[in-house]
Amino acid sequence: MFLINCPFCGERDQSEFSSGGEAHIVRPKQPTELSDDEWAEYLFMRKNIKGIQFERWNHVHGCRKWFNVVRDTSNDKILSVYKMGEKPPVNYK
Amino acid sequence: MPNYRIHKTEYIDETKRVSFKYDGKTYFGYEGDTLASALLANGIHLVGRSFKYHRPRGIVSCGAEEPNAICQIGSKKDLTEPNVRATELELYEGLEASSQNCWPNVKFDIGGINNFISPLIPAGFYYKTFMWPKSFWKKVYEPLIRLSAGLGKSPTEPDPDIYDHKHVHYDVLVIGGGVSGIIAAKMAAKNNLKTLLVDDKKILGGSTIYQNNESIKIDDKLSSEWLKNEIQEIKKLSNLTIKTRTSIAAYHGYNFLLAKENLTDHLPEEKKKNKIRQRLWKIRAKKVVIATGSIERPLVFNNNDRPGILLSNSINKYLDYYGVTCGENIILFTNNDSAYETSISLHKKGIKNIIVDLRKSASSKLIKQAESLGIKIYFNHVVTNTFGYRKINSLEIMKLSEDGNTTIGDKIKLSCDCLGMSGGWTPMVHMHTQSGGKLDFRDEDQVFLPKENSEDKISVGSCNGDFDLENIIDKTVNKINKFLDIDNQDYQDTNIICSKENDKRNIWLLPNKIPLGKTKCFIDFQNDSTAKDIKLALKEGFRSIEHVKRYTTTGMATDQGKLSNMHALGIIADTAGVKMGTLGTTTFRPPFTPLTFGTLVGRNVGKFFEVVRKTSMHEWHVENNAEFENVGQWKRPWYYPKNGENMHDAVQRESKAARDSAGILDASTLGKIDIQGTDASEFLNRVYTNAWSKLAIGKCRYGLMLNEDGMVYDDGVTTRISENHYLMTTTTGGAANVLSKLEDYLQTEWPELDVYLTSVTDHYSTASICGPNSKKILNKLFPNLDLSDENFPHMSFKEEKLENINCRIMRISFTGEQSYEINIESKYGHSLWKMCIEAGKEFNLTPYGTETMHLLRAEKGFIIVGQDTDGTMTPSDLQMDWIVSKKKYDFIGKRSLYRSDTIREDRKQLVGLLTDDPKEILEEGAQIVSDIKTKPIDMLGHVTSSYFSPNLNKSIALAVVRSGKTMKGQKLIIPMENKNINVTVSDTIFLDKENKRLNA
Structure with missing residues (x-):
C-alpha cells in the first residue's frame, strides 16, 4: 500500500487515490485531422514500463485534484510528485 | 494423576488454579500456562492424529511453529475455532478444547489404518489415482475426498465477537521483544523517536527471559536477570508503546504492516463478554526493525514423529519457564550446542538425560560444562529409529561413518520417555521477504539470511543469523546506531560472557540401514510428507521447489512449513547434487500465523458492511410497503405491492395508472452536478455530443456523453439556470464516475476553461410526477404558476415557491407522458412527497418504482445506459445519430465515431x-x-x-x-x-x- 504525497494535501494512504494511467499523453488539439492510426496511437497505446514510469493519480477521496507521479514500477518507489501542467523532473528520463 | 510440574517459576501463578476440559475430560493447570504446558504437566503428549496417515502425534514445540498440537476451541455453533495452536493458547478457566482429525477419539482412531496402507498412498496419490473414469470425479471421488479433507470444524453461525481496527503511525516499529528487539526499542525511544514494540507472547524477553545458565552472563548477572532490568527500564520510556500478545501478520510495501492484537482470548468466558476480542493494527512506520528471532529445526530420521519427541529448546522452555518436565528419562539428539543448555537445565532439576550428538566432537564452554556435570554424550552418533505407539519408549542409535553418509557398527538401544531434537536454527526471515527483501544463503550453518537492509528496514538478532548473545547484542547496538543515525552509548560497557559454538555438522536426511522406502522420516508433520515423498517427486521429474512443494504438499499446512521447508530444500539440494543456496526458497506469504476473518473485517459487519444511501422520502416508501432495489449504494423503491400483489401485477397496475391518470417517482438518486463559470456552455459543448451554446436560459436539453473511444458513457438532462449556470443530471449509478471524468478533462486537458463542478446529488430531493393529470396536480401544489404549454412548455424550467420553500421544477419526461420533476432542498423532500401524494389523491396519483419506470421508458424506446448499452455502443449503434452534432468541431469521442x-x-x-x-x-x-x-x-x-x-x-x-x-x-x-x-x-x-x- 503506497503512501502518496498529494501535492495539495500531503502524505495520504493509497486507498484515497485512484490511478489514471500513463502521464503526458496530450489530447490532440485537432482530432479530426488525424488518421485512424494516429488517433489509435493516442487512444490505445500505452507504454507499461518496467522501471521509471510517469503516471497520473487522482486524490479522488480527498481534494479531487489530478497530479503526476514518477514511480519505479520495478520496486514501487515513488520518486517524485508534481502538479498538472508542471514539467516532468528531468533527472528521471 | 501424574504430575510433571516439578518446580515453581515466576511465570506460573500456583495460587491461581485453572480448570479446563480437553477432549471432554477435566484437568487443572495454573494461570500463566498455555494449553500445551498444562497438558504436558498432566503427562499428556498425544494431542492429535496426523492428516494423512492418522499417526498419533504429540506436542513438538512451544510457539507459532507448532505443527501437531492444533485443536478445536469451544463447541458452540457460533463460537468455535479450529486449528488453534495449543502452544500459543493461554489457559483460562473454563477452556474447552478438543483434538482434531481423529474419530472416534485421539487414542483410538479408525483412520489409523492409513498408517498401515501408507505404501499405497505416496506423494501425488490423489493426482495419480482419481484420474479415471472421468465421470467418477464429481459423484464419487470428490465427495469422498472432501469428507476426509480439512482439519477441524468451522463455526456455522455468525461470529458474535467484536473486532476492531486501528490505524497508527510510528517513527520506528520493532517486531519482536527478545534481547535484540528490546535493545533496539530502547535505543530508538531514548532518542525521541515514537516507537512501537510488538511481541506475540504474553511477556517480553524471548528465549533469554528464562535463561539460567551460569556460564552465560551479562554484566555479571544471569542474562535473564539483566534482561528483566532492561524491560523495567523500557517500560518507563514515555514515547515507547509496548504491545504484547500482538503478532505481525503481514508486511506490505511502504512499511505498511498489519498486526493482530489478542485482547480477550486468554480470559475466562464471563470476562470476554462485551469486550473487543481482537484488534487489527494498521501500522505505518518510517523505519522497521525486524527482530523476530529464529526457530529450532527438527532432525529427519526414521519415526521422528512419535508423541514425546519435541524440539530440544522447547523442552527447556517447558522446564524453566513453565516448571514442567516433558519426561523423566530424556534423550537429546543434536547437531549443535543449544541442546546442551537444555541438558544442563534438566540436570540441574534432577532430570536424567543423555545426549546423542552428530558431531565427531565439540569443545565449547557449554559442552565442557555438560561433561563436567557427568552428562553422558554419544558423539558421532545418530538416532536411527524410535519405538512406542502412543508415546516414545525407546530408540536406537548407531555410529556415523567418517563422511556421514552411512551408519556403522552395532545398534545401541536406549530407553527413554522423551526425545529432544535440535537440528540447528532457522532465522525467521518471513517479515524481511514479505516486504520484498531478498535472501542469501550461509553455507557454514545452512541458513537463509536477509541479503540487504535498506534505509527503512533492518533485521537484527538471530533472524539475521547472529546466534550467540555477545554477537546479538554487539551487532544489534552497532546496526541500530547506524540505522537510526544516532549515537547511543548505553551498551558500550556491557560485559557479555557466553559460550561460542565452534563445531558444526549438518545432515538434512540422516543415514539409516533401512531402505528409505521402508522408513517414515517426516519432514512436514502436519501434512504428513516424508523424505521419501520428496525423493519420489524428484525421481518423477519435479525440480522447482515450488513444484515439489505442491506435489508433496510439504509446507502447505496451517503452519506453512515453519519447521519443514528448510529440510525439504536441503534434501532436494542433496539429492539433485546442487548447492542449497541456488535453489531459492518458496514464497513467504502473509499472514505469518492464521488470522480470523473477524479480525480482518473488524467493525464492517452487518449494516456497517457497506454504505447505504437513502433518499429523504425513504421512510414513506417503507411505510407504504415498497420493495427496494439496490442501485449503486442507493436503496430505490422497486415497486409498491398492494394487497398481496406480486411484482408483475404491481408493475402492471403502476404502469397503467401512470399513463391513464398520474404516477409519481422518487427521482432523488439521479446524479446532479452543478456547473458554473463563464465557460460552462463551451464545456458542455465539449463533453456532450450535441450543441449547447444556443440553449436558452430556463430551457432543458437531453445530452449523450461518450468516452474518447466513441462509446456511450452516460446520459441525462441538463438545465440552463442562468447565463453561466447549468444543472446536469446523470444516471444514478454513474454520478461519481461522471464527475471524476469531467474533473479529469477540466484539470488536465482544458485547464484554461473557467468552469467549476460541484456534486449536488444529496442536496436536492426530486419528486417526478407524470401522466395526463400531472398538470392538474401541479396546479394544486403551485396555484400561482402558469402551467400553460406556452408559458411552461416541455423541456423548460421554472422556479416557484411551495409554502415559501423554493422549488426547481423541470418539465421533462422519461416516460413519454407530460411530466414534471420537482426539486427541493433535501430536508424538505419528505414533506414535498407527502404534499404531492395528498394533492394527487383525487387523480389516483400512483407511486411507482424503478421497474415501472423501466417499463414506461421502454414503451417509448428510451435507452438506459448500462442496460441497453455495455460500453461497446456508439450513438449510431443506438439509432441516435440525431443527437450527434455534425457542426461541432470536436467533442469527447467525436473522432472515434x-x-x-x-x-x-x-x-x-x-x-x-x-x-x-x-x-x-x-x-x-x-x-x-x-x-x-x-x-x-x-x-x-x-x-x-x-x-x-x-x-x-x-x-x-x-x-x-x-x-x-x-x-x-x-x-x-x-x-x-x-x-x-x-x-x-x-x-x-x-x-x-x-x-x-x-x-x-
Whole structure:
C-alpha cells in the first residue's frame, strides 16, 4: 500500500487515490485531422514500463485534484510528485 | 494423576488454579500456562492424529511453529475455532478444547489404518489415482475426498465477537521483544523517536527471559536477570508503546504492516463478554526493525514423529519457564550446542538425560560444562529409529561413518520417555521477504539470511543469523546506531560472557540401514510428507521447489512449513547434487500465523458492511410497503405491492395508472452536478455530443456523453439556470464516475476553461410526477404558476415557491407522458412527497418504482445506459445519430465515431423486438439467432430490455442485433432451453411515436 504525497494535501494512504494511467499523453488539439492510426496511437497505446514510469493519480477521496507521479514500477518507489501542467523532473528520463 | 510440574517459576501463578476440559475430560493447570504446558504437566503428549496417515502425534514445540498440537476451541455453533495452536493458547478457566482429525477419539482412531496402507498412498496419490473414469470425479471421488479433507470444524453461525481496527503511525516499529528487539526499542525511544514494540507472547524477553545458565552472563548477572532490568527500564520510556500478545501478520510495501492484537482470548468466558476480542493494527512506520528471532529445526530420521519427541529448546522452555518436565528419562539428539543448555537445565532439576550428538566432537564452554556435570554424550552418533505407539519408549542409535553418509557398527538401544531434537536454527526471515527483501544463503550453518537492509528496514538478532548473545547484542547496538543515525552509548560497557559454538555438522536426511522406502522420516508433520515423498517427486521429474512443494504438499499446512521447508530444500539440494543456496526458497506469504476473518473485517459487519444511501422520502416508501432495489449504494423503491400483489401485477397496475391518470417517482438518486463559470456552455459543448451554446436560459436539453473511444458513457438532462449556470443530471449509478471524468478533462486537458463542478446529488430531493393529470396536480401544489404549454412548455424550467420553500421544477419526461420533476432542498423532500401524494389523491396519483419506470421508458424506446448499452455502443449503434452534432468541431469521442471499426455496418445495433405470441415475454440476456440449423449457430445479438406492456397489451423488448438497423420486419429466433421463440424486428419506439402525450 503506497503512501502518496498529494501535492495539495500531503502524505495520504493509497486507498484515497485512484490511478489514471500513463502521464503526458496530450489530447490532440485537432482530432479530426488525424488518421485512424494516429488517433489509435493516442487512444490505445500505452507504454507499461518496467522501471521509471510517469503516471497520473487522482486524490479522488480527498481534494479531487489530478497530479503526476514518477514511480519505479520495478520496486514501487515513488520518486517524485508534481502538479498538472508542471514539467516532468528531468533527472528521471 | 501424574504430575510433571516439578518446580515453581515466576511465570506460573500456583495460587491461581485453572480448570479446563480437553477432549471432554477435566484437568487443572495454573494461570500463566498455555494449553500445551498444562497438558504436558498432566503427562499428556498425544494431542492429535496426523492428516494423512492418522499417526498419533504429540506436542513438538512451544510457539507459532507448532505443527501437531492444533485443536478445536469451544463447541458452540457460533463460537468455535479450529486449528488453534495449543502452544500459543493461554489457559483460562473454563477452556474447552478438543483434538482434531481423529474419530472416534485421539487414542483410538479408525483412520489409523492409513498408517498401515501408507505404501499405497505416496506423494501425488490423489493426482495419480482419481484420474479415471472421468465421470467418477464429481459423484464419487470428490465427495469422498472432501469428507476426509480439512482439519477441524468451522463455526456455522455468525461470529458474535467484536473486532476492531486501528490505524497508527510510528517513527520506528520493532517486531519482536527478545534481547535484540528490546535493545533496539530502547535505543530508538531514548532518542525521541515514537516507537512501537510488538511481541506475540504474553511477556517480553524471548528465549533469554528464562535463561539460567551460569556460564552465560551479562554484566555479571544471569542474562535473564539483566534482561528483566532492561524491560523495567523500557517500560518507563514515555514515547515507547509496548504491545504484547500482538503478532505481525503481514508486511506490505511502504512499511505498511498489519498486526493482530489478542485482547480477550486468554480470559475466562464471563470476562470476554462485551469486550473487543481482537484488534487489527494498521501500522505505518518510517523505519522497521525486524527482530523476530529464529526457530529450532527438527532432525529427519526414521519415526521422528512419535508423541514425546519435541524440539530440544522447547523442552527447556517447558522446564524453566513453565516448571514442567516433558519426561523423566530424556534423550537429546543434536547437531549443535543449544541442546546442551537444555541438558544442563534438566540436570540441574534432577532430570536424567543423555545426549546423542552428530558431531565427531565439540569443545565449547557449554559442552565442557555438560561433561563436567557427568552428562553422558554419544558423539558421532545418530538416532536411527524410535519405538512406542502412543508415546516414545525407546530408540536406537548407531555410529556415523567418517563422511556421514552411512551408519556403522552395532545398534545401541536406549530407553527413554522423551526425545529432544535440535537440528540447528532457522532465522525467521518471513517479515524481511514479505516486504520484498531478498535472501542469501550461509553455507557454514545452512541458513537463509536477509541479503540487504535498506534505509527503512533492518533485521537484527538471530533472524539475521547472529546466534550467540555477545554477537546479538554487539551487532544489534552497532546496526541500530547506524540505522537510526544516532549515537547511543548505553551498551558500550556491557560485559557479555557466553559460550561460542565452534563445531558444526549438518545432515538434512540422516543415514539409516533401512531402505528409505521402508522408513517414515517426516519432514512436514502436519501434512504428513516424508523424505521419501520428496525423493519420489524428484525421481518423477519435479525440480522447482515450488513444484515439489505442491506435489508433496510439504509446507502447505496451517503452519506453512515453519519447521519443514528448510529440510525439504536441503534434501532436494542433496539429492539433485546442487548447492542449497541456488535453489531459492518458496514464497513467504502473509499472514505469518492464521488470522480470523473477524479480525480482518473488524467493525464492517452487518449494516456497517457497506454504505447505504437513502433518499429523504425513504421512510414513506417503507411505510407504504415498497420493495427496494439496490442501485449503486442507493436503496430505490422497486415497486409498491398492494394487497398481496406480486411484482408483475404491481408493475402492471403502476404502469397503467401512470399513463391513464398520474404516477409519481422518487427521482432523488439521479446524479446532479452543478456547473458554473463563464465557460460552462463551451464545456458542455465539449463533453456532450450535441450543441449547447444556443440553449436558452430556463430551457432543458437531453445530452449523450461518450468516452474518447466513441462509446456511450452516460446520459441525462441538463438545465440552463442562468447565463453561466447549468444543472446536469446523470444516471444514478454513474454520478461519481461522471464527475471524476469531467474533473479529469477540466484539470488536465482544458485547464484554461473557467468552469467549476460541484456534486449536488444529496442536496436536492426530486419528486417526478407524470401522466395526463400531472398538470392538474401541479396546479394544486403551485396555484400561482402558469402551467400553460406556452408559458411552461416541455423541456423548460421554472422556479416557484411551495409554502415559501423554493422549488426547481423541470418539465421533462422519461416516460413519454407530460411530466414534471420537482426539486427541493433535501430536508424538505419528505414533506414535498407527502404534499404531492395528498394533492394527487383525487387523480389516483400512483407511486411507482424503478421497474415501472423501466417499463414506461421502454414503451417509448428510451435507452438506459448500462442496460441497453455495455460500453461497446456508439450513438449510431443506438439509432441516435440525431443527437450527434455534425457542426461541432470536436467533442469527447467525436473522432472515434468514424474509425474504421465504428463505421462498420455489421455492428450490433439497437432494435425493437415483438414476439409473434404477444403474451410471450422474452428473457433479458437471451441470445438472438436467425438460423438454428447451421452449426455452430451464429449468434446475432441479445435481448437488453423486455417487459409486458399493459398499455399496449403485448410483450415488447429492446435488443442489440448485428446489422439490426437494416432488419426491420425480419423474423428472428430466440432459442431457449425448451422452445424457440419467434420474434420480429421492429422500431424501438412502441408507443406514441408522434409525442402527442407530452402535450396532451
